[in-house]
Amino acid sequence: MEFALLNGEIIERSEAKVDVEDRGYQFGDGVYEVIRIYNGKMFTIDEHLKRFVKSADSIGISIPFTSLQLLEMLEELLIKNKLETGNIYMQVTRGISPRNHLFPTGNVEPTLVAYTIKGVRPLDSLKSGVKAILTEDLRWLRCDIKSLNLLGNLLAKQKASEEGCFEAIQHRGQDVTEGSSSNIFIVKDGSVITHESNNLILKGITKDVILELCTKNNIQVQERTFSLAELEEAEEVFLSSTTAEVMPIIEIDGKKIRAGVPGPINKKLQELFEKEIEKQCGLLVDKV
Structure with a gap:
C-alpha cells in the first residue's frame, strides 16, 4: 500500500x-x-x-x-x-x-x-553521457518560478525524445538559457560557465551545489550568459538536475563533444557530488 x-x-x-x-x-x-x-x-x-x-x-x-x-x-x-x-x-x-x-x-x-x-540513479547515463538537441526557448519570462505551467518545457523535451535525445538545450536568439528540465554548463579554458540565476532560468538546487563544490575545490566558475557559438566550441558540456545529478552531454544536434566521451571536469564534479550526497544521506552502494 x-x-x-x-x-x-x-x-x-x-x-x-x-x-x-x-x-x-x-x-x-x-x-x-x-x-x-x-x-x-x-x-x-x-x-x-x-x-x-x-x-x-x-x-x-x-x-x-x-x-x-x-x-x-x-x-x-x-x-x-x-x-x-x-x-x-x-x-x-x-x-x-x-x-x-x-x-x-x-x-x-x-x-x-x-x-x-x-527510482534508481541513472548510473549508465552518468558514466557514458547523453545526447541533446538545440531548440528555441519559447517559454514565459518568469522561469525562476517553479510553476506548474510546463507546456513549453514539455514540447521541448518531447522534441528531444523524438530525435533520440535525452535533453533539449534551449536558447533565446544566440543566448543559451537552460534545458527543458535542467541547467546547462559548459567548460571553457578550464572554467565552468553557466547562466546566471535570473528570471530566464530556474535557480537549480543541484546547480547551486555544483557551484559551491567548484568554489571549494579551486575550479574556476563564471555565472554568465554564454552563446551558441561558445556552446559549440566548449571543451565539455554537462547538465544538472535533481534526478539527473551531474550528467555529461556528449553530443548536440549530431555533433560530438570531446569525441563523444565525458570530460575530466565533469567526472571530477560527479565524484565531488557523490561525496556531498554521502555527507548528507550516508554511503552510496553504487557509484559512477
Missing part, C-alpha cells in the same frame, strides 16, 4: 484526489518541487523547501504550513512508503474555486499534495 500527503493528512494514495475546479488543474495556478531521496533521506531538503515557499510567494500563494511542518510531514511520508531511493513530488495550488481568471476572493484554502516515486 502506498500513501500520499493531501492538505496535511497522510492517506492511501488511491484516495488522494482533488476537485475538478482546483486551480492547479484548470490554470496551472500553483508551484511544485521534486526532492531526491538517497538511503531513505532527503537531499538538500532545506534548499528545496526555501525555493518552494519562494515560488509560492512569487505568485501570491500562502502555504498553510510552516517549513518545519512540511519537513515533518514529508519525513513521515517517506517512512510510511518505506522509500530508499527515488523522489518526492510536492505541489501547492491556489485551491478550489469556480473557474475565473481572477484570483478567488474569500476563504479559499490552497491545496497541498505530495507523493513518493521509486
Whole structure:
C-alpha cells in the first residue's frame, strides 16, 4: 500500500484526489518541487523547501504550513512508503474555486499534495553521457518560478525524445538559457560557465551545489550568459538536475563533444557530488 500527503493528512494514495475546479488543474495556478531521496533521506531538503515557499510567494500563494511542518510531514511520508531511493513530488495550488481568471476572493484554502516515486540513479547515463538537441526557448519570462505551467518545457523535451535525445538545450536568439528540465554548463579554458540565476532560468538546487563544490575545490566558475557559438566550441558540456545529478552531454544536434566521451571536469564534479550526497544521506552502494 502506498500513501500520499493531501492538505496535511497522510492517506492511501488511491484516495488522494482533488476537485475538478482546483486551480492547479484548470490554470496551472500553483508551484511544485521534486526532492531526491538517497538511503531513505532527503537531499538538500532545506534548499528545496526555501525555493518552494519562494515560488509560492512569487505568485501570491500562502502555504498553510510552516517549513518545519512540511519537513515533518514529508519525513513521515517517506517512512510510511518505506522509500530508499527515488523522489518526492510536492505541489501547492491556489485551491478550489469556480473557474475565473481572477484570483478567488474569500476563504479559499490552497491545496497541498505530495507523493513518493521509486527510482534508481541513472548510473549508465552518468558514466557514458547523453545526447541533446538545440531548440528555441519559447517559454514565459518568469522561469525562476517553479510553476506548474510546463507546456513549453514539455514540447521541448518531447522534441528531444523524438530525435533520440535525452535533453533539449534551449536558447533565446544566440543566448543559451537552460534545458527543458535542467541547467546547462559548459567548460571553457578550464572554467565552468553557466547562466546566471535570473528570471530566464530556474535557480537549480543541484546547480547551486555544483557551484559551491567548484568554489571549494579551486575550479574556476563564471555565472554568465554564454552563446551558441561558445556552446559549440566548449571543451565539455554537462547538465544538472535533481534526478539527473551531474550528467555529461556528449553530443548536440549530431555533433560530438570531446569525441563523444565525458570530460575530466565533469567526472571530477560527479565524484565531488557523490561525496556531498554521502555527507548528507550516508554511503552510496553504487557509484559512477
